Amino acid sequence: MLNLVVIGLGNPLMKDEGIGVHLVKLLRNRFERRKVPAVQFLDLGTSGFNVLHAIAHKRKVVFVDCAFMGKVPGTLRRFTPDDICSKKDLKLLSLHEGDLLRVLALSRKLGEYPAEVIIFGIEPKEVLPGNELTDVLSSKLDEYLNSIEQEILYK
């Protein structure tokens, strides 16, 4: 399991936008309690480009992020970067909102791309100022944690 990084993205002050950060914190606690070694958990918040450095040459990277996927709010979906294309209204690379897919494209061009990249996207109900997740997402935290844990431990 060496060289495995789990990265939470998002802002916990923007309700469901922070789901990735919340989940990575809970996962870190869960793994510390069980003394599972050699998994790195990172809360990269909204730092965008710092992802480039955090994933360089890793064996496996698992992202957890809020994702508008056109699904029912609360839906968790596991996918790879090759499964999706961005609908963001950004034609070019941006420091912050220039989305994850463009940073991954840069990593690939630089020859630093991890052997495996998995994204867990969670459809939000609300992305608005607020500290708490909506009930739709908070009622499913265990389900999310179990799915991501399976990915970390067994895949």
Next chain:
Amino acid sequence: MNKKIDIHHITRIEGHGNIVVNMMDGTIDKVEWQVPEAPRLFEAMVRGRSWEDLQTVVSRICGICSISHSLTCIKGIEDAMKIQVSEQTEKLRLLTHYSELMQSHVLHLGYLVAPDLLGVKSVVPLVESHFEVVKVVIGLHRIANQWSELLAGRTTHPITFKPGGFSKIPTESQLRELYTILLNIIPDLKTLVSVLLSLADKLPDFKRDTEYVALVYPETYAFYHGSIGSTDIDKTVPVSEFESVANEYVSPQSTAKWTRWNRDSYAVGALARFNLNSAYLTPLALDIAQTFGLKSKCTNPYLNNIAQLVECAYIVESSLKLIEELLVLGLRHEVPKVKPRAGEGVGCIEAPRGTLFHRYVFDQQGICTSANLCIPTNQNHGNIQKDLEALVPKIIERSEDEIRLLMEMLVRSYDPCISCSTHYLNVEFV
């Protein structure tokens, strides 16, 4: 001649800003810098929070300037609660602050400005056409990230800052290692200087006289302490009176608040700092400024990019000195002993994009009852508008593509941070 140019959701700056130009029969009807960002309400979100939690909350305002927001917040808390900090804490904080400035400036220059100067749309195609340059930029950014992580506990959204001190400090051997790393990046910095120097003629020769505002402090290129200085007046204003400088007002074309002081608008950021404090630059930084012909009283907003490059050298040279001083002092584990008390305080710092102010009021339990945050980008909005109004008539005969590029480059030179609060994916499955 009729022209209508709308640049919506301008790219390669953080967030959303629109430029609108309308021209009818050869007359410019409208030039507008619009900021349609939804209000962020962070001031409301910190009300009711404990003084102990505040810095972790405000660190989420921006993914690029999180260390600046945290430090400004901590300084505001310490001002309100009359908390003194040690010389070691002051030096370690400044060293941490430098790491963020370095991260942000390198990111801006390498990933946003270089593509403009090299005539491509993003850094991605540069990997193939200018691999060595991209490698240098990414190397510098990576080191700045590690530098932040060592001191702030994370590359962004710091966790080691506490009112009164640090929860964790680096070891002396880690500081020595950082010293060596910083010494070794100077050649890479010089490479970046050479590359940008060879492209400097691509920066437009556009000047507009305006007011520049930054922190000033005796004999110092100020980033951390000081009072508020202006190129328009000799007297300085204490940071505790920042509202009398910012004079925030609502503009109909923006949901962000705009500011003005001695004129219709003012500018903050690297060029403002350079214009007010360049007498106190370190040798390499001064040498770079001279190489580019950058002199105090510069009024070309595009040269904010060069001022950032000069500051990169200043930051490295000053950090080397700070580390030497810290090692002479000898690092001590200090436990901040702080009790909350009622009070009001202001924190101020020179964030990468300019002067950042936070004001807080606390009750006796240390609960925040009121907050006012004034960010650099809001202070620059009015100046961006005035620059565009002056620029567009000068370039209106050019092609739409050229006008578009020059306006975008102008906005990007301010490095505005408009919407840093979200980072969601928006995808469809293929």
